[in-house]
Amino acid sequence: MCFLIIPFAFLLAMRGTRPAPLQKPVQGLERVWREAVDFFLTASLVLALWTFAGAVERIPPGVREHAILGFGITAYLVSHYQKKTDVFFLSVLASVFMISSKQHNLSHEILLAGIVSAAIAVFQTCFLGLRYKLLFSNVPPSMKGWPILCLLAGWIALVLRGLGGLVF
């Protein structure tokens, strides 16, 4: 799942929500973890609704084969109701699709959604912390912006991959 977590954590860190000012890292930290909880709840709700819909016998089997359509419309409505960004909705759709293609039991799917959400929050916390520390460093102007952000994301990805290898 590392292939899913790192790109989407970076995507959500850059475009997921209205960013808190870097000068107030505590505020940013709260926002990161609140977004992670929202991500987990939204993904779990979409997975649960689709599982329950699939369990209804009156629904023709052909409908169950259109999972992307079902996930997409549900995720869009739930995200829209929460006034989330478009990137949040697209990330939920991609994550739910990946999770459902790996697990076929609802409890396992929700557990995996929790792990993905927590890992995304850990990545964003590290990213936020390093960006905050960069405020006090003399980063050359030629490295500011995308070059340094991608470099930080790459380093965090390496570390998380190493830690993940030790734990699992």
Add this chain to the structure above:
Amino acid sequence: MLLAYLPFMVYPYDFFRAGVAALWIGVFLWVTVIFFWLTRRFFPGRSLKHAFFLWLIVWAQAVWTLTKLPPHWIISVFFLTPVSFLDDTAKPRHVRVFSKKVPRYFFERALTGVGFAGFVILLALIREVAEKRLGIQAFEQPAGMLLVVSGIAFLWKNQPYQRKG
């Protein structure tokens, strides 16, 4: 462009599949832009945005059913689509190409599609060489590609002949 590439890290495509997926994204971007440019008057108010996302979801399902291409490619299309895309009052300016005036809007979208396909193919080639030929383990995961993207962003930002101001 960098954000549009991120979904390609989710599935470790080989060089050929990455190239085909990138070309498909470029073609689909052109089709989407032309379709919504011509029909946007029929979508009142904010319904254009809903129609755009429904269009993406329906196509993601159709492509998955036909080719088993995972739906992450719609995120690339979303990031390649211009910000002013959902503005129904926008009018294209013109740019001169080979002594003909072409709407700048379509010209830029055409370049975006070609540029993105080239960008993905270049990165897929780098990944193929680094992972398979050189055996660098960092390229078996997104970290390696993020470091390469960082290098490309650095080179892009510090182009020697870039105009200042």
